[in-house]
Amino acid sequence: MVTTFKIAVLGAQGVGKSAIVRQFLYNEFSEVCVPTKARRVYLPAVVMNGHVHDLQILDFPPIASFPVNTLQEWADTCCRGLRSAHAYILVYDICCFDSFEYIKTLRQQILETRVIGTTDTPIIIVGNKRDLQKGRVIPRWNVSNLVKKTWKCGYIECSAKYNWHILLLFSELLKSVGCARCKHVHTAIRFQGALRRNRCTIM
Numbered sequence: 001m002v003t004t005f006k007i008a009v010l011g012a013q014g015v016g017k018s019a020i021v022r023q024f025l026y027n028e029f030s031e032v033c034v035p036t037k038a039r040r041v042y043l044p045a046v047v048m049n050g051h052v053h054d055l056q057i058l059d060f061p062p063i064a065s066f067p068v069n070t071l072q073e074w075a076d077t078c079c080r081g082l083r084s085a086h087a088y089i090l091v092y093d094i095c096c097f098d099s100f101e102y103i104k105t106l107r108q109q110i111l112e113t114r115v116i117g118t119t120d121t122p123i124i125i126v127g128n129k130r131d132l133q134k135g136r137v138i139p140r141w142n143v144s145n146l147v148k149k150t151w152k153c154g155y156i157e158c159s160a161k162y163n164w165h166i167l168l169l170f171s172e173l174l175k176s177v178g179c180a181r182c183k184h185v186h187t188a189i190r191f192q193g194a195l196r197r198n199r200c201t202i203m
């Protein structure tokens with residue numbers, strides 16, 4: 001049986017959302033900053049412990065706010081598919097305080113506006129640009145403590161530039177989505193590079 005997991009990647013402008021997704025899917029990184037103008041949809045598949053899982057990764061441009069209802073979601077083409085995601089990756093730049101404030105607000109909006117019964121949708125907080133950690137603005141311990149203990153969310157720091165912890169991020173996410181057969185997902189997901197690349201489409 002093939003299961004599809006819909007993953008929404010959100011964050012302020014320039015924090016590295018697209019870089020994370022592209023590093024995960026294509027093992028590539030670009031220093032060039034190309035702002036995301038419209039929502040991009042990638043449809044890769046991952047093989048985990050011998051089972052194929054379809055992923056729908058949605059790379060969103062920065063959004064003004066999380067849509068409060070389906071009507072608002074559909075009125076804004078950039079937001080489509082946001083409310084029905086199975087998991088959220090909220091990315092901030094460890095060198096930019098405002099980008100952390102942005103995801104803080106977004107997380108609160110997600111919790112307040114998601115439909116009843118879906119409040120257990122996993123949210124993973126990602127501190128990107130770990131390679132620039134000399135410019136870190138909030139101590140790692142403080143963020144990690146807040147995110148894990150108070151928010152009860154996963155916390156991972158990564159560097160899309162150096163492909164550091166990118167695989168870990170997606171494997172942790174899939175585990176938290178509740179993929180029952182994914183106990184050893186970290187090893188198995190390494191095969192993702194050989195996946196159906198032709199099915200990765202940018203819409």
Ligand SMILES: Nc1nc2c(ncn2[C@@H]2O[C@H](COP(=O)(O)OP(=O)(O)OP(=O)(O)O)[C@@H](O)[C@H]2O)c(=O)[nH]1
Nearest residue numbers: 013014015016017018019031035036129159160161
């Ligand atoms: N040093 C460093 N630079 C990064 C990293 N990830 C992304 N960047 C750079 O940050 C800039 C923005 O990256 P994007 O992936 O376009 O960021 P984004 O969040 O998708 O941006 P928008 O779509 O405009 O919101 C680019 O110049 C990237 O090269 C990282 O891990 N380390």
